[in-house]
Amino acid sequence: QVQLQESGPGLVKPSETLSLTCTVSGGSISSYYWSWIRQPAGKGLEWIGRIYTSGSTNYNPSLKSRVTMSVDTSKNQFSLKLSSVTAADTAVYYCASDYYDSSGYYYFHWGQGTLVTVSS
């Protein structure tokens, strides 16, 4: 059973860069797709983007200019960087494994989520 765990600062100052890491256990990170999804308090889910273990990425067009994802297969980890953050980026951030088949991408396994607050 794949397990995911997010880690990173819970507080980020406005205009700075949010950085999170997701550690995968119970399986290899290789040859799979991995996504970041966020949820502001009391609001819905927003897909941020995905990375394949080759390093190829797809980003939500609304966030693309500020998002960078990377993967470290030696550590079984993948990471998110979101630059120039504002209060609107305050949210619970989830990492998740993309299950991909002919029907599309969807999510069986999620991390527990980590709250990131943007405030000075």
Add this chain to the structure above:
Amino acid sequence: SYELTQPPSVSVSPGQTARITCSGDALPKQYAYWYQQKPGQAPVLVIYKDSERPSGIPERFSGSSSGTTVTLTISGVQAEDEADYYCQSADSSGTFVVFGGGTKLTVL
């Protein structure tokens, strides 16, 4: 940008049937998935490929699709089903994931 539209809330009495809809222009081309989210928890997949049920999900959960609308049906609703439900699909290219705004299911 592509959007999926869900009703903000649905209310139903225990034992009744709840139906939650999700509309989007690309749904005739792209499959839909449904997640249940309880407070303070990560979402849980309850339906995939429009109507398939993952292992461990009760049979009272079912899904259907018709044109630009997909529907999550919960038959014989139980108190434990009270949660937020999100549909998920992709844009017409199949690359970019989109979530609906979520529907709060209240069990009266």
